[in-house]
Amino acid sequence: MKNNLQRPTRSAVCLPKCPTGIHGLDEITNGGLPRGRPTLVCGGAGCGKTLMAMEFLVRGAVQFGEPGVFMSFEETGGELKSNVASLGFDLAGLVRRRKIVLDYVYIERSEIQETGEYDLEGLFVRLNHAIDSIGAKRVVLDTLEALFAGLPNEAILRAELRRLFRWLKEKGVTAVITAERGREQLTRHGLEEYVSDCVILLDHRVHDQIATRHLRVVKYRGSLHGTNEFPFLIGEDGLSVLPITSLGLNHKVSGERVSTGIPRLDAMLGGRGFFRGSSVLLTGTPGTGKTSVAAHFAQAAAQRGDRVLFFSFEESPNQIVRNMRSIGLRLELPVERGLLRFHSARPTLCGLEMHLATMFREIATFKPAVVIVDPITSLLVAGTDSETKGMVTRLIDFLKGERVTSFFTSLTHGGHALQQSEIAMSSLMDSWLLLQDFEGNGERNRVLYVLKARGMAHSNQVREFLISNRGIDLVDAYIGPSGVLTGASRVAQAAREKAEALAGQQDASRRKRELERKRSTLEQQIAGLRSEYECEELELRRLDNQAGARTQVLTAERSELSRLRHADGIRAWAGKPGKTQTKDQR
Amino acid sequence: MRTKTVKRRASGIQRRREKLWQLRLYVAGQTPKSLAAFSNLKRICETHLNGCYSIEVVDLIDQPELSRGDQILAIPTLVRKLPQPVRKIIGDLSDTERVLVGLDLRPAN
16 A cells, blocks of 8 residues: 555656746646657647747757757748747757757648658658757657648558657657647547657637636646646746646745834734735725725835835826825835836736736746735636636735735725625635725715734724825724714814813812812811810810819918817818808808 | 669650659668669659659668758658659659659649
8 A cells, every 4th residue: 555655656756857947837747748758739729839849949958958859840940930039039049059950841732642652751860860960859849730731641641650759759859749639639630649648738718808828737647747727828938837836725934024004003913014924905995095005015015125016907107106105105216226016907908817927927036025916806807706716816825935925905896795705805815904985974984994814913993094195094983872983073073072071170170169168168167166165265264263263262261260260170170061050150 | 872863865755845854752771662662763754754854862861961952751752853843742653643643744633
């Protein structure tokens, strides 16, 4: 069991590969085409077969030091040279330096009369000569099917083709054979019968007036390969198959935080802004200031020294710069410093995949730390919902893989129901901000919510979103019994509250003064009473003293009297009744 | 191996055209097909051209670079260089009728 599992992996490693150098194709095929074997590239007219074959050859000669032979049955050498010159391939120079041999095979049925047995040894000799003349490692036959049109005897032709592919294998050259797509089979003349090591199918489909090219590795004997249909495009530097191999969720994450450029928004996001390398979705109805938020984010990134790539699908770069100047952002400065690059295109310019590929290429060349897409919903017109989601998934995965912080704005139409449509996209995002309009009291105000922010404490509060000529500011919206108040009504409410507070304050101080007055009155009364009491006390004491003195005087007088009367003092003092008697008697 | 045979007979009995017939036979080695083609060609020329012709045999094994000039794919191929226009006849020339049609010696029907 274990051996069984290991064997395919080992063979995948062992099978020698011939790198094509074409963006993305080597990733899909795990390293390139099978070395020393023929590969069939089939597809309808205008799919890019010839171009792919040519790029394989040119990149082989330039990047991998493997000379090649291009045997063309359709286009002359001159035509080929001028055709690929627009893609930046210096074919003429390569031919001059004997890196590439162009051999145009002309075959015209009307000029040929068949008179018995023959074989295609001439073709073999010719190819052999071309290969040996420059020591070619790569061969392209474009397209062999012209032989079917040019030579009448199909039986001989088929036998010879079988021999040709065997011969190519023996020769040890890596060959690419192109063929026209057939109705029911891969190729019109069933070439896949002979070339069975690797078959690549190219396709060009039009959906809603927008054409998209696709590539699929139908078969790759002895190797692992991506089996999906991969979009590809023919750009200014050749073919590129979209590098979507890393659809796994295994990218490294960063704990670093990046500022949004709006201090209060940072505060709402746990005080420090977004995570670096995370994806942010900003949804909002028209005119809520999505681009302004994006521009703030861009400027903050540029001020940190990060490179920012701004994809705009609605406005031209100049227009954005001009408009942002009105809110105090000078985006032309980072543009001049090379930290901010705009890429503007109409969404209807090309298919979704083309857009995606263009974005990939821009990102790969500019290597930004922050990517802004404004708005992502514009691309919906270029594809269906599921396609857009797939595209956004790939874009986000790609950006996360590159640890690029991505900021997508998304346009919603008023009302809560349509907010639903964003849900599919929002699940891919790490943070989701919502800008909304509040209408009332004859005005329209913007509010901002943080709907989600993965991995950070974030505010659940609604903030009023103000755009002034100094930029964006967030203020606390008034939340009271009558609901959320914003704009003028918030200001009015604040004024009302201030007035109420002032009145209350005045009332309190008045009452305090009154109390003070009462207290002082009472104190005065207390003081009066006390002085009255003191007077009375003084009087009482005086009377007391008087009484005391009188008693003393009386006693003294009595004792003097008794002394004078020679009364028995002791008896007189001992028997009170006697004394009283005496007194009374007196 | 290289075979080069030039035959010229100025005094033909039934000269079909005033011009000289210039023929070139491409082969690749002395295969049975090549040999058959050469002998068939000689026979036909003797019979129908009656003198005024030249045959050049090119062996691509020796001169592979020559295959490009006349756009040779099939072996053997007979090329009528003159008179113009150039005609190509492939195969071992065993079907005499078709060779004559190919050489424009007989109208195709």
